[in-house]
Each structure stands twice: as structure tokens, then as C-alpha cells.
Amino acid sequence: MDHRVVFDFDIAFTNGGGIQGQDFRLDIADETISDAELADYIVKDLRLLMVGKVTILDKFYIQEPHKRKPVNLISTEHLVDLSHTIFDGLVTYKGLPAPVICDFLSRKDSKGKYEEGTEFQIGKIEMVSNTGTYIDCPFHRYAHGKDLSEVELEAFANLDAVTIDATGAFEIGIGFFQNLEIRNKAVMVHTGWSKHWNTEAYFEDHPFLTREAAEYLRDCAVKLVGIDSHNVDDTRGNSRPVHTTLLGAEILIVEHLCNLDKLPASGYLFSAVPPKFKGVGTFPVRAFATLTNP
Template sequence: MIVELSHPIVEGMVTYPGVPGPVLGTHLSREDSRGVYAPGTEFHIGTITLAANTGTYLDTPHHRYDGGPDLSQVPLSSMADLPGIVVRATGARDREIVLDPDLDVRGKAVLVHTGWDRHFGTDAYFHGHPYLAPESARRLADRGAALVGIDSLNMDDTPPRGERPAHTVLLAAGIPLVEHLTGLAALPDEGFRFHAAPPMVAGMGTFPVRAYAVVP
């Protein structure tokens, strides 16, 4: 079974306050293509202008650190076909999510399920969201997590200041991050493979992904 874990990208959507929504366009319309190809043959070539932080996206170290590995330099083995585990935090009373210190995370994609994705596409999504506790981010880095994802607005608390401790620690350790996941409720706690590979764009640190899980 394949489980979809990404939000669709639609024109004008707002993923994060202040980041412009995507704009869809047309490079070659079907009508115009009829003058290019043989009779009965037509194509559509579309265009899209978007910020890298749109929809469900993956952060590489280059997003946080000048000179860090970018989208073209992070190996596929860090983003695709990873053994995954889901950490359930939907019933947490505090917005700060503290993970079990005994969790076995080495070499795994650790997906934090907060349930906040239910607000995606509404103004409520931008305020009071759950986030990963800084000490948990440090523990994930120390214990060799392969990737960390969350179904919330940000891995870190926002605003209140410009500090981003989870991004800082995890990306320094070379651990990719996936934010704005959805559908984690459909996954088992473990025993699945996680995939979230973006295109190989040199010089960029973040890009949307089609995140999904393969469940036996």
C-alpha cells in the first residue's frame, strides 16, 4: 500500500505567512501547439513560479548554512527508501513536542504526527502550531536519525524570535527536514518505507516533494 503524505500545490496557496503563493502559466497552449505538430497531435507545456517553501517541502543543510549540501548534493539515500517510524503527539497538551528519549531512531525517518495538518489551508494553521522541542532535536541528531518530518507549520516555534534551534541542530548534522506533511494518521507506528526526494536543483536548499510511504 502506498500512502500519500503531501499537500497538493494549487495556484495562490499560502503555505507560510509572507511567502508568495505559486503562479501557474502556459508556455505552449494546446491550441498553439497544433501549428507545431502534425495534424491530430497536440501538447500543453505549462509553467510555474513558486517559492521553494511551498506545500510539503524538504530542507537540506544549504537552507540554513552557506556552503552546506544543497538539493543536488544530498544523496538519495538520505531522502528515499528510508525505514520510517511515526511519533504520535496528537494528544499533547503542550505545543512543544518532547520525544521519548529511548526512541530508536538511528538510520530512520522520524515523522512527528501532531494532527495539525487538519488546519492546512486555513488561517488557524499559522497560529499556535506544535513544534519539536530543541532538546529532542539534539537527541535525534546525536542518535543518528536519517530524516525528520512533521505535519505542522514549522519544525520550530514561530515566530517568536528568529531563532530556529531544531533547524540549526538537525541541518548541521546533515539531517534533511520535511515540513507540512499530511496523512500521518494512516501510517502504522513503524514497518514502512518513507520517500521524499526533491529534484536536483544546484544552489537551492529547499524544494517541494511528493512525500509518500510504502506500507507492506
């Protein structure tokens, strides 16, 4: 048998008045559904405007054949988090200090500053900008390049993206990018190396792009290059031709990504938005992909 939910609802409008419904029945795809999902569905299905508080009452579930195909109750989109968690003591790059995350004002110390029963925490973070999953802007490599505050917001958010499967590769050359539609795209290079995150193995013999691949991506006018490896460049020496080539062409770089295996080959949006700092070329981001459900 299929699942259905039975409930009452009360909807108030922000401009006054309201509507109610009793013993409302809805086909659902799963065994349960939250009040928030139900509220969103009712508002959408009834095409209501100026909606304020929506209250779901006396909700219970029954099993009986669906009267129609269960609807998508919330959205046709979902988000995939592509960022590692930053925590106190995390080592992102050997030789750089780990972040220190602590209280500036603890909840205990906040007592007495506010009315009884009210507590707050204000955190303090000390870290270098190359921590966790971060984005590189031209200023990271070039003194006169654009910093975080100068790069337009459109360069960070809602970029058409493609995923390149480079799992098992060490040197990622031109061949991985040829015969693909990559112009004006954010190019996500999936190496699978993020499985070594926060281990000694992560820092050694990691996958990287070749100079020729970087020049090819530059010539194809891609918007951004992301990788789930320790560095987009080969770190065994002191040369960084990929950073030099891409940032010189104002192509942004995102390193230390994760969950790229959850992305399709194309047809999604990529975002990695940093704070708007002046005089900084690199900073942690909450990178994510926006996928459209079929």
C-alpha cells in the same frame, strides 16, 4: 458464496511465440478485478519470462465456493501519499509569494505547430522553493552545507521510518522520543495539524519540536525528521534552533506533511525525493510511505 472470475487469455512473448488459455477460473477476494491485475497474476503464477502483450478476453464473474484461498494478485506493498497538492495561489508560509501555475504553451496555441489532431500543453510555474510539502537540506541553513544536488539519493529514499504520536501536543519535547528505536530512522512526527491546511488556523499556534528534542534526535543519529505541522520550529520568535541543530548534523527536515495518521508506528519505508538542483537547499517533494501488507 465466494467470487470467481472466468476468462480467456492470450500472452505474447518478446522473443517470439505465445500461449493461450480458455475458460480459466480464478478465486478473487472482491466482486471485480481489472484486466491488468489478472495479467500480472497469470505472469507471476506461471512464472513466465520475456512477456510482452497480455490480452484478457471474454471475462465474466460467477459466485461459487473458492477452491483455494484467494491470492494477493499484485503486490504485498502499497503506497501512502504524504504530500499536499500544490495549486495556483496556494499560501504555504505567510510572507512568501504563492505559486503561479499557468500555460507557457496552451493546447489552443499548440494547434498548427504539429500535425492535425495533435495538441500539447507546456506548463509554466513560478514559485519560491518553500512551497507545499518540502524538504530542507543543510544549504537551507548553512552557506557551506550540502544543497539538493549534493545530498546522496540514499538520504531521500527508502528510509526505515517510525511514527511518533504527538497529537494534541504543542511543545514536542524529548519525552516523545525516549525509549524508542529511532537511531538511523526517519522520524515522522504526527501532530494532526495538517487538518488545518490551507486555512488561517494553520499558521498560528502550531505544534513544534523543542531545542532539547532536536538535540536528542541529533545525538541519536536519526536520518530525517518529518512533521505534519506548519514548521518544525516555534515560529513565534526569530529563533530556529531545531533547523540549526538538525541541518547542522546533516539531518534532513520535511515539513507540511499529511496523512501521517495512516502510518503504523514502525516497519515501513519513507521517501521524499526532490529534483537535483544546484544552489538550492529546499524544494517541494512527493513524500510517500511504503507499507507492507500483512
